[in-house]
Amino acid sequence: MQTVVQKAETKTKPKRKANTKWIEMKKMKTLYIMLAIPMVMLFIFHYIPMYGILIAFKNFSPGLGIWDSPWNNFDHFKRLFDDFLFLRALQNTVVISLLKLIIVFPAPIIFAILLNEVKNEKFKKVSQSISYLPHFMSWVILSAMVIEVFSPQRGIINFFITLVGGDPINFMSDKASFIPILILTDMWKEVGWGAIIYLASIASIDPQLYEAAEMDGAGRFHKMIHVTLPSIMPMVIILFILRLGSVLNAGFDQILNLYNPLVYEVADIIDTYVYRSGLEQFQFDYATAVGLFKNVVGIILILSANAIIRRKSEHGIW
Amino acid sequence: MKKLAKKLSFAAISGALLLTAACANQEASKEEKKVDVASLPEAGDFSKQLDLNLSGSITRGKAEDGNYVQKRLEEQFNIKISNTKVDTWNADQVNLMVASGDLPDTFAFTTGGKTAQELYDSGLTRTISKEMLEKYAPRYMKMLSENASGTKRNLLKGTENEYVALIGQYAHVDGLVWAPTFRLDWLEKLGIEPPGEIKQVGPSGGREKIYYTDGAYTLEELEEVLKAFTFDDPDGNGKDDTYGISPWNNNINWAHTLMGSFGIALQPNYNLLEDGKLVTTEISKNYKEFLKLMAKWYKMGLIDPEFTTLDDKKSWEKYKQGKIGYYVAQPSYMAMDDWAKGRAPQNIVENPNSTAKVLGTLPEIGKNGQQGEGAYIPVGNLADAFYVSKDVTDEELARILQVFDYINFDNEARWTLYGEVGVHSDWEGEPEKSALKVRPEFAAEEGNSGFWAYNFRTYDKERVSWFQSEYTSKLKNELYAREDVKEKMLIRPYKYDLLNETNIKEVEKRYKGQLDTVVSEFRMKAIVGEVDIDKEWDNYVENWKNNGGNEVLAELEKAPKVSDLMKQ
Numbered sequence: 041m042q043t044v045v046q047k048a049e050t051k052t053k054p055k056r057k058a059n060t061k062w063i064e065m066k067k068m069k070t071l072y073i074m075l076a077i078p079m080v081m082l083f084i085f086h087y088i089p090m091y092g093i094l095i096a097f098k099n100f101s102p103g104l105g106i107w108d109s110p111w112n113n114f115d116h117f118k119r120l121f122d123d124f125l126f127l128r129a130l131q132n133t134v135v136i137s138l139l140k141l142i143i144v145f146p147a148p149i150i151f152a153i154l155l156n157e158v159k160n161e162k163f164k165k166v167s168q169s170i171s172y173l174p175h176f177m178s179w180v181i182l183s184a185m186v187i188e189v190f191s192p193q194r195g196i197i198n199f200f201i202t203l204v205g206g207d208p209i210n211f212m213s214d215k216a217s218f219i220p221i222l223i224l225t226d227m228w229k230e231v232g233w234g235a236i237i238y239l240a241s242i243a244s245i246d247p248q249l250y251e252a253a254e255m256d257g258a259g260r261f262h263k264m265i266h267v268t269l270p271s272i273m274p275m276v277i278i279l280f281i282l283r284l285g286s287v288l289n290a291g292f293d294q295i296l297n298l299y300n301p302l303v304y305e306v307a308d309i310i311d312t313y314v315y316r317s318g319l320e321q322f323q324f325d326y327a328t329a330v331g332l333f334k335n336v337v338g339i340i341l342i343l344s345a346n347a348i349i350r351r352k353s354e355h356g357i358w
Numbered sequence: 359m360k361k362l363a364k365k366l367s368f369a370a371i372s373g374a375l376l377l378t379a380a381c382a383n384q385e386a387s388k389e390e391k392k393v394d395v396a397s398l399p400e401a402g403d404f405s406k407q408l409d410l411n412l413s414g415s416i417t418r419g420k421a422e423d424g425n426y427v428q429k430r431l432e433e434q435f436n437i438k439i440s441n442t443k444v445d446t447w448n449a450d451q452v453n454l455m456v457a458s459g460d461l462p463d464t465f466a467f468t469t470g471g472k473t474a475q476e477l478y479d480s481g482l483t484r485t486i487s488k489e490m491l492e493k494y495a496p497r498y499m500k501m502l503s504e505n506a507s508g509t510k511r512n513l514l515k516g517t518e519n520e521y522v523a524l525i526g527q528y529a530h531v532d533g534l535v536w537a538p539t540f541r542l543d544w545l546e547k548l549g550i551e552p553p554g555e556i557k558q559v560g561p562s563g564g565r566e567k568i569y570y571t572d573g574a575y576t577l578e579e580l581e582e583v584l585k586a587f588t589f590d591d592p593d594g595n596g597k598d599d600t601y602g603i604s605p606w607n608n609n610i611n612w613a614h615t616l617m618g619s620f621g622i623a624l625q626p627n628y629n630l631l632e633d634g635k636l637v638t639t640e641i642s643k644n645y646k647e648f649l650k651l652m653a654k655w656y657k658m659g660l661i662d663p664e665f666t667t668l669d670d671k672k673s674w675e676k677y678k679q680g681k682i683g684y685y686v687a688q689p690s691y692m693a694m695d696d697w698a699k700g701r702a703p704q705n706i707v708e709n710p711n712s713t714a715k716v717l718g719t720l721p722e723i724g725k726n727g728q729q730g731e732g733a734y735i736p737v738g739n740l741a742d743a744f745y746v747s748k749d750v751t752d753e754e755l756a757r758i759l760q761v762f763d764y765i766n767f768d769n770e771a772r773w774t775l776y777g778e779v780g781v782h783s784d785w786e787g788e789p790e791k792s793a794l795k796v797r798p799e800f801a802a803e804e805g806n807s808g809f810w811a812y813n814f815r816t817y818d819k820e821r822v823s824w825f826q827s828e829y830t831s832k833l834k835n836e837l838y839a840r841e842d843v844k845e846k847m848l849i850r851p852y853k854y855d856l857l858n859e860t861n862i863k864e865v866e867k868r869y870k871g872q873l874d875t876v877v878s879e880f881r882m883k884a885i886v887g888e889v890d891i892d893k894e895w896d897n898y899v900e901n902w903k904n905n906g907g908n909e910v911l912a913e914l915e916k917a918p919k920v921s922d923l924m925k926q
Contacts, residue, residue: 102459103481103748125875125905187667193599213666213886300607301878302666302886308875317871322453322472 096332100325109325116329126330129313132306136222136290144227145283148234149276153268155235156242157260168239171232183297186225187212213302222298222307226291237279241272277355285342288334310334395489398756404436408757413442415466415526415742415815416803419451425808426782426800427774435761441811456482464758466744466814473863474512474523474743483745486755488519494759497767501527501818506738507923510857523743524762526816530826531734531741533839534847536614538722539692539703540583541683542569542715544592550583552717559692559718560829567707567715568692572837574720574729577619577651580684584660587683602660604682606673607882612686613648614731619724620644623732623849627862629914630852636915640877641899641907649884649891656885666882677702680714689838692718693829695793720837721847730847736854737923744814766814769821775809776824782807792828850924855917862913869906876902 065072091106096116098109120126151171158164174182192198192208202208211217245268253263292311299307310330318327342357350356399405421428421441428439440462445451447468455461456472461482477483488509491499502508505527514520545552554573559565575583584602586592592600605612610624617624621644628639639645655661668676677685682702691698698704706714723729735741744762746755765774776783776794783800786792800807823831837843855862880898883889903911 100457101480102457103479105459123872123905125872191667192664210663210666300666301875301882302888304875304879313871313875316875319453320449321867321870322456323867324453324457 093328093332095325096329098325100328112325116326117333119326120330120333125308125313125317126310128305129308129310130288133288133290133309133311136219136295136307136309137287139219139223140226140290141283141287143223144230145280147227147231149238149272151231152235152238152242152272153264155239156268157264168232168235171235173232174229175233177229179293179297182225182229183294186221186298190221212298213300215303215306218299218303218307222291222294225298226294229294237275238272241275242268245271274355277349277353278357281342281345281349281357284345285338287341288337393487393490393752395487395493398490398493398752401494401756401760404757406753407436407438408754409438409440410464410754410758410761411440411442411462412758412761412812413444413446413462413465414810414812415446415468415744416810416813417442418445418447418804419443420801421804421808421811422806425804425806425811426777427808427811430773431761431765431812434764435757437757437761439812461745461747463747463750463754464744464762464812465747466742468815473867474745475515475858475863477745478514478522482748483522484748484750484755485514485517485520485522486524486746486759488521490752490755490759491521494756495763495767497763498524498759501767502740505740507856508738508740511740512743513857515858523745524814525740526742526744526766526814527818528735528739528741528815529817529819530822532739533689533834533844534721534731535688535734536611536686536731537689537692537718537720537838538574538615539685539687539716539718541587541592541703541706542717543713544587544683545583545717546715547594548586548590548592550586553579553719556717559833560694563694564704564707564710564712565694565829567712568694568704568718569715570692570718570833570837572720572843574723576723577725580722581655581660584655584684585658588658588660592683593680600681600683601662602682603655603684604662604668604673604676605665605885606668606670607666608669610881611670612673613652615686615721616652617645617648618731618847618849619722619728620648621724621726621728621849622648623851625732626866627854627910627914628732628736628849628851636852636911638907638910638914640873641902646891646895649881652885653887653891657887661885663886666886674700674702674705678705680706687718689718689833690826690830692716693827693833695827695830696795718833720843730849733848733850736851737856737920742815761812762814765812766816769818772824774813775821777807777809782809787828791823793826794824850920852920853914853917854920854923855913856923857918859918860913860916862910862917865906865909865913869909872905873902873907873910876905 094106095109097111097114098106099112099115100106100109104110155164155167158167189195190197190211192210195211197211198208209217211221249267249271250263253267258266288310290309290311292309292315295307295309296312296315299312314327314330317323318330346356346358350358419442423441425441428441431437432439442462442465444455444462446466449469452467452469456477459482472480474483478485488499499509502511502525508525511525512521512523514522540552542552542556552569552571552573553575554571556569556571559568559570587600587602589598591598603612610617614623617639622628622630622639622642624639624645629636630639630642630644631637632642632644652661656663662676662682664676665673676682685703687701687703688698691701691704694704694708699708703716706712707716721729721731746758750758765771772779772794773782776796777800779785779789779794783794783796786795796802796807796809801809803810826834876898880889880894884891884894
């Protein structure tokens with residue numbers, strides 16, 4: 041008799057579990073409705089358009105639509121790797137992106153840690169606000185400023201060079217100086233804005249950790265190294281992995297507004313090249329193939345970096 | 359729960375695919391049905407009201423609903439017009455509109471888009487039969503018949519009476535489009551004689567400081583002038599801060615007349631016979647010589663080194679600072695037409711206190727007497743394209759053609775561009791001999807007036823006179839579009855695909871990005887001396903050929919000779 045009851049209980053358990061979940065969901069229906077709105081938006085604007093990826097494999101004809109346009113036997117992808125200008129652009133993209141990753145990525149972290157050490161609140165706020173400003177200006181405006189600053193005739197840098205008897209240098213048309221300018225101006229534009237997330241992360245560190253470190257005799261530098269830095273490390277790792285995912289995005293707006301044919305050799309990246317040869321020439325299918333290629337590389341890099349980091353530490357995205 | 363999530367994701371993706379597949383357009387029928395013109399209403403029969411979504415060549419998507427022109431056209435042709443909100447001057451907007459397939463009933467693009475044949479092949483446009491044009495657009499057909507090969511332009515491949523687009527008349531680009539100009543006050547200060555007799559462009563408003571002459575310097579003389587402009591302190595400020603010439607980096611317009619002195623023109627697909635072989639300008643020996651001269655001038659310091667970072671608009675600003683002596687200009691710039699305000703070289707005299715003076719000459723003369731520039735339209739006087747969407751019915755097309763014929767080819771329809779003279783606009787100078795100016799209370803284009811909103815870019819000489827100042831007309835008539843000047847100085851390609859007999863447009867589109875990159879990179883490097891032109895030339899030509907140049911040449915070979923086309 042007991043066994044029969046037990047069996048009956050076992051049978052009804054999942055049903056009861058499902059019912060409980062349903063009751064819980066009903067209780068929190070407002071929250072679920074709130075969740076549903078971004079989910080629907082995400083679905084409409086991020087998943088439905090993915091259907092358009094198909095044109096990367098087709099000769100897209102607007103009149104025929106995506107589905108009826110003819111397949112082209114991977115012609116766009118073959119074209120990518122047959123084109124030495126694309127391969128040059130790919131190489132430039134990777135180089136510029138890696139340089140930005142190595143030099144620009146740590147800058148907001150250092151800036152946030154240093155700003156955290158500033159005791160004068162007023163100075164701290166003013167410094168923060170000034171550092172955000174360039175972020176809100178587009179590259180169209182900033183590029184004009186950058187070109188003026190580096191102008192061989194009116195630029196302040198060349199003014200000092202000529203003052204000490206040197207010849208003016210056309211920095212913006214010089215392959216050797218163009219990439220450092222890209223890196224520096226990118227850092228200048230984004231360092232303040234990028235530091236916000238780290239400042240928020242630093243603000244959430246338990247003050248007891250600092251007190252404990254002080255009791256152990258740690259000075260400000262040691263607290264910075266042994267408390268602040270390890271505490272924000274999970275955030276640094278997550279942002280690093282996400283940044284790796286966009287390694288084939290080397291800064292389209294910035295480069296398009298600053299470059300010229302004399303520096304194509306080092307500065308023509310995938311996006312600028314595809315803009316000139318794909319989008320401007322109405323080759324949306326080709327441009328989509330390039331975009332797909334970039335995204336596939338990006339996702340591979342994210343997954344690999346995440347896997348490696350997970351193996352070495354407990355941090356990571358998944 | 360995991361299973362549920364999986365099922366939900368699967369359902370969501372399937373749903374998305376089904377939904378979007380359902381939204382995708384069906385394959386467009388390429389079979390054109392024969393139009394039964396007899397069954398359509400007579401020309402002038404507007405008894406049935408029709409709804410039309412119209413867009414023109416000048417449209418920037420700013421026509422307000424219920425504007426003046428719209429109301430009058432609606433009344434005159436018994437139509438209800440929907441205005442298009444797309445900026446046809448913006449390549450990104452145009453390309454997206456075409457890619458979406460959601461097009462107005464009529465449209466033309468200032469930039470972007472596709473070729474007429476491509477639009478038709480993509481199922482986005484319909485054809486227009488010759489029979490319908492004869493019945494509903496007789497003025498247009500008359501214009502076609504008066505132009506060489508006019509009735510053969512834009513024919514659907516394989517047909518003799520179906521057009522994939524309508525074409526425009528370009529009287530406004532007649533003659534030389536670009537001319538060299540010099541700082542006349544600098545020439546005078548340096549004691550350099552201007553070539554020929556000089557005349558003032560106009561009596562006031564800054565035009566009294568702009569002069570023109572039918573003389574021209576030779577290349578050697580020009581080099582001496584540029585040297586004096588650069589090294590002899592022409593602005594008298596005691597500093598070595600002036601330059602002979604300031605090019606720009608985003609196009610090659612600055613060099614049209616300079617290349618003309620080598621007998622070449624760097625415009626899309628311009629080609630010539632060299633040692634019996636067909637070559638395009640950018641791989642020709644004359645182009646190589648042109649580059650060598652520019653490299654020499656750069657090395658001598660005659661060219662402003664900052665040009666590598668300046669586009670044409672920044673270059674105008676640079677010129678305005680008064681440090682450049684030589685600049686190319688269109689006749690309208692020299693005549694200070696409103697639309698050209700702010701452009702060099704007129705911007706140097708705009709300020710009433712300016713003491714600068716400018717002199718326009720004919721193109722410089724090369725070593726072998728070559729002089730001129732590439733003709734804006736290689737053969738004839740017709741250009742541009744006006745399309746009709748695939749969704750337009752025969753009945754609607756009949757009405758559209760009548761509207762089109764009236765507003766673009768009947769000069770009584772001047773009100774569609776300027777309203778009524780004395781009410782909406784006034785003559786700038788002598789009535790019927792000067793340009794029309796729209797009064798400030800009305801929008802000069804689109805807006806509340808609707809002027810230019812539905813028109814196509816097509817102008818006969820009379821229409822040109824409505825927007826071209828009398829001073830531009832004078833410059834053109836007396837110099838830049840004079841018959842002897844046109845005959846001697848317009849450089850035309852050896853071959854040209856006037857009647858769409860080759861795949862040159864498709865090939866060009868496929869390879870243009872690559873070829874432009876190769877050409878512009880080499881040009882800049884050659885001029886600033888980063889490459890040795892003689893040493894690198896063969897590599898450059900090979901590179902150009904391997905990046906689509908061979909395909910371009912193969913298509914050009916199939917095209918007819920321009921000399922033959924000109925005889926027709």
